[in-house]
Amino acid sequence: MLKDITLGQYYPGNSPVHRMDPRLKILLTVLYATLLFFIKGFLGYGVVFIFTVGVIGLAGIPVPYVVRGLRPLFFVIVFTAAINIFMTPGRTAFRLFDTPIAATHEGIYMAVYMVLRLSFLVVGTSVLTLTSSPVALTDGLERLLGPFKKIGVPAHEIAMMMSIAIRFIPTLMEETQKIIKAQKARGADFESGNIFRRAKALTPILVPLFMGAFRRADELALAMESRCYNGGENRTRLKQMHMTLSDCLSAAIAALVLAAAVTVGYMGIL
Amino acid sequence: MIKTQGLCHVYQPGSPFEKHAIEDISLHIQKGEFVGIIGHTGSGKSTLIQHFNALEMPTSGKVYVDGVDTSAPKADLRLIRRKVGLVFQYPEHQFMEETVRKDIAFGPSNLRLSQRDIEECVLEAAAMVGLRPELLDKSPFDLSGGEKRRAAIAGVLAMRPGVLVLDEPTAGLDPAGRDELLTRIKEMHENGLTVVLVSHSMEDIAKTAQRIIVLNEGRIAMDGSTAYVFSHADELGAMGLSVPQVSVVMALLRKQGVSIPDAVYTVDQAKRVIIGLYNKAHKE
Ligand SMILES: Nc1ncnc2c1ncn2[C@@H]1O[C@H](COP(=O)(O)OP(=O)(O)OP(=O)(O)O)[C@@H](O)[C@H]1O
Ligand SMILES: [Mg+2]
Numbered sequence: 304m305l306k307d308i309t310l311g312q313y314y315p316g317n318s319p320v321h322r323m324d325p326r327l328k329i330l331l332t333v334l335y336a337t338l339l340f341f342i343k344g345f346l347g348y349g350v351v352f353i354f355t356v357g358v359i360g361l362a363g364i365p366v367p368y369v370v371r372g373l374r375p376l377f378f379v380i381v382f383t384a385a386i387n388i389f390m391t392p393g394r395t396a397f398r399l400f401d402t403p404i405a406a407t408h409e410g411i412y413m414a415v416y417m418v419l420r421l422s423f424l425v426v427g428t429s430v431l432t433l434t435s436s437p438v439a440l441t442d443g444l445e446r447l448l449g450p451f452k453k454i455g456v457p458a459h460e461i462a463m464m465m466s467i468a469i470r471f472i473p474t475l476m477e478e479t480q481k482i483i484k485a486q487k488a489r490g491a492d493f494e495s496g497n498i499f500r501r502a503k504a505l506t507p508i509l510v511p512l513f514m515g516a517f518r519r520a521d522e523l524a525l526a527m528e529s530r531c532y533n534g535g536e537n538r539t540r541l542k543q544m545h546m547t548l549s550d551c552l553s554a555a556i557a558a559l560v561l562a563a564a565v566t567v568g569y570m571g572i573l
Numbered sequence: 574m575i576k577t578q579g580l581c582h583v584y585q586p587g588s589p590f591e592k593h594a595i596e597d598i599s600l601h602i603q604k605g606e607f608v609g610i611i612g613h614t615g616s617g618k619s620t621l622i623q624h625f626n627a628l629e630m631p632t633s634g635k636v637y638v639d640g641v642d643t644s645a646p647k648a649d650l651r652l653i654r655r656k657v658g659l660v661f662q663y664p665e666h667q668f669m670e671e672t673v674r675k676d677i678a679f680g681p682s683n684l685r686l687s688q689r690d691i692e693e694c695v696l697e698a699a700a701m702v703g704l705r706p707e708l709l710d711k712s713p714f715d716l717s718g719g720e721k722r723r724a725a726i727a728g729v730l731a732m733r734p735g736v737l738v739l740d741e742p743t744a745g746l747d748p749a750g751r752d753e754l755l756t757r758i759k760e761m762h763e764n765g766l767t768v769v770l771v772s773h774s775m776e777d778i779a780k781t782a783q784r785i786i787v788l789n790e791g792r793i794a795m796d797g798s799t800a801y802v803f804s805h806a807d808e809l810g811a812m813g814l815s816v817p818q819v820s821v822v823m824a825l826l827r828k829q830g831v832s833i834p835d836a837v838y839t840v841d842q843a844k845r846v847i848i849g850l851y852n853k854a855h856k857e
Contacts, residue, residue: 314589368588484628485667488659489728490651490683507679510669514714518666 312473314433319553320362321434324546325443327554331561332431338561339420339427343568348419350564354557355427362434372429373422380421387414432469441466442544459534467523475516482511574736574767575602575625575657580634582620594620595791598634602736602769607762609782609799610771613813616788618771619662622738625769626657639735655684658734662741664725668713673704673724676713680732698731699724702757719750723757736767743777755780779803779817779838787812800836819843 320328342348359366373380389399393409432440441462448458483493486507493504580598585591595617602608612618623629624636627643627650636643638653661667670676674695681694699709702723708716713724726742739758743751759781762768772778778785778799785802787795789812795802802809806816806824815821820838823846827833837846 481661482667484623485661485664486669486679487628488626488654488661489680490655490732491679492651492683507669511667514668515666 312429312433313436314362314364314368316363316434318361318363318434319549320358320430323434323553324544324550325435325439326447326544327546327550328431328435329440329443329447331554331557332428334558334561335427336424338565339423341565341568343565347564347568348423350560350567351423354560354564355423355430358430358557359426362430364430364433369426369429369433373425376421376425380418383417383421384414387417437466437470438542440469442540442542446544459538471516471519474519475512478515479508479512482508482515574604574606574639575769576600576637577624577631578635578637580621580624580636581632582617582624582629583632584620586632593791595788598791598793600786600793600796602767604735604767605765607759607768607781607783608770609778609785610769610788611773611775611778611785611814612788612794613790614773617791618788619740621788622659622740622769622771625736625738626654626659628654628659651683655732656734657736657738658729658732660726660729660737660739660742662744664728665713665718665721668721668725671712672710673699673713673716674709677709677724677728677731680728684732694731694733695727697733698727701730701761702727703753717750719746719753722746722750723754726754730761734766736769737761738769738771740771741773742770743772743774751777775803775815775817776839779819787814799838803838804835 339351342351356366359369388406388410389404391407391410391413393407395405396408396411398405435443444465445458445462448456448461452458483491487493491504491507493501496504578599580595581593582595583591583593598621610618610621620629624631624643625638627636627638627648630644638657641648641653643650643653668676670679677695677698678691681691686694695709696706699706704720704723704727708720708724713721716724722742726739730737737758742758743754746754755777758768758770762781768781770778770781782799785795785797785799786793787802787809794812795805795808803816803820806820809816817838819840819842823833823837823843831850833846833850837843
């Protein structure tokens with residue numbers, strides 16, 4: 304299950320999506336994530352769907368591979384949907400086993416929206432991390448935050464922290480997997496029993512996981528210091544970023560498609 | 574005890590990271606054996622031994638533990654894991670309790686034994702690895718490197734396995750800690766435990782194992798007695814492996830015309846042979 308998390312993983316490749324300037328990619332992802340919450344009507348989501356699948360296809364990543372990233376979030380999504388279905392006031396659609404808990408038409412409608420939004424949000428943002436190496440992401444982010452340095456935003460430090468966090472998601476997943484295995488080897492039982500027993504069986508995982516994370520952090524700090532790392536002042540880059548004309552063009556097209564997704568909803572076409 | 578037939582394992586099938594870690598492994602480890610597994614980094618040693626206690630399932634092929642097929646739907650995996658105790662590489666990274674005693678007790682308490690039996694298992698396991706009883710109430714994080722390693726191994730021994738499988742147990746230990754640990758493992762073997770030892774160190778294997786399985790790129794390249802495997806220095810060299818340094822010295826002496834018996838690959842054996850030769854030369 305844990306190894307299915309694709310969020311934060313880099314899928315090496317050399318597609319136009321991979322080569323696109325990371326600054327533009329980050330901006331587009333932010334735009335994508337924001338617009339998702341303004342889209343009304345299923346036609347809008349249809350456009351987003353085609354756009355998303357198109358980009359994934361262009362990047363040369365198998366669609367099922369990206370969608371697998373949703374599996375670990377299954378519970379969150381189901382939970383959100385359930386809350387929406389039963390907690391939204393409105394016309395009653397059906398009752399749960401004759402109890403006063405009622406599902407409403409408005410709730411069901413909202414739930415479908417929430418599920419769509421969450422799924423697209425996860426899939427869309429994983430496309431960013433799947434197609435950009437962590438280094439490209441940090442560099443892009445740092446450059447984007449550059450202008451805010453004047454008002455005291457520690458752009459370089461923020462970017463560095465983010466890239467370290469992204470870099471370590473897969474490592475921590477791997478570590479968790481290893482700890483689970485080691486505990487299974489000592490008779491721990493993660494598979495049987497009710498949900499409370501299973502949750503309880505997970506707690507012993509946390510101690511070694513945190514110890515490992517602290518150890519890693521220490522080692523990383525030491526490694527950075529011994530290479531004379533000292534923040535963002537006067538650092539030069541190994542790879543300079545170039546925004547090409549085709550980058551700008553594709554970004555513009557993407558932005559237009561996304562804008563169209565929002566407007567179709569407001570134009571009242573379904 | 575442990576038998577595999579045409580065992581293959583593929584990691585992340587169908588993704589761009591697909592990896593055939595082991596292929597077509599057939600072996601049979603008998604009760605009471607001391608088997609060393611050697612191989613280059615990435616040759617699939619860790620993958621292979623995780624099949625021995627059903628932590629990994631074969632992509633194809635079979636693994637039998639005491640005749641039970643580990644991939645059978647009704648196989649009791651916890652029983653298999655109790656029979657085959659597996660110690661991971663750097664097991665001390667996985668301490669989770671505040672005292673050594675509680676950490677060692679993790680295994681037996683999962684078996685739902687009584688408090689008295691658990692205590693007995695803990696003391697017995699601690700004695701087997703040579704952990705002084707006063708260390709039991711310390712935090713595992715306060716032990717020395719060698720003590721940590723032994724405490725972690727005790728955690729697996731506390732389940733009283735019939736087979737002990739160790740993945741690089743001496744990695745990162747100083748020479749004294751290494752020797753102490755190997756001596757302990759040898760003792761356990763003499764007391765009837767079946768041992769499978771994965772190691773990069775030919776010296777460690779030479780000191781302990783009776784039989785060696787050599788893995789190369791996921792396949793068995795050699796499987797035979799220690800003497801047999803170490804007499805194939807050239808083949809091992811081609812796989813990026815070496816024979817123990819003592820074997821190299823002995824081979825050179827043999828080339829010089831000194832008559833040295835086969836199967837000399839530990840310092841102890843070499844000492845005996847050389848003293849014997851010296852005494853003989855003196856008499857003449
Ligand atoms: N969880 C995993 N997912 C994907 N590939 C893996 C995984 N674990 C191991 N591999 C790959 O399988 C191959 C065999 O790995 P394995 O850990 O069994 O080697 P090893 O012989 O134990 O190496 P080492 O001596 O370095 O410990 C390696 O190429 C490794 O990259
Ligand atoms: Mg290994």
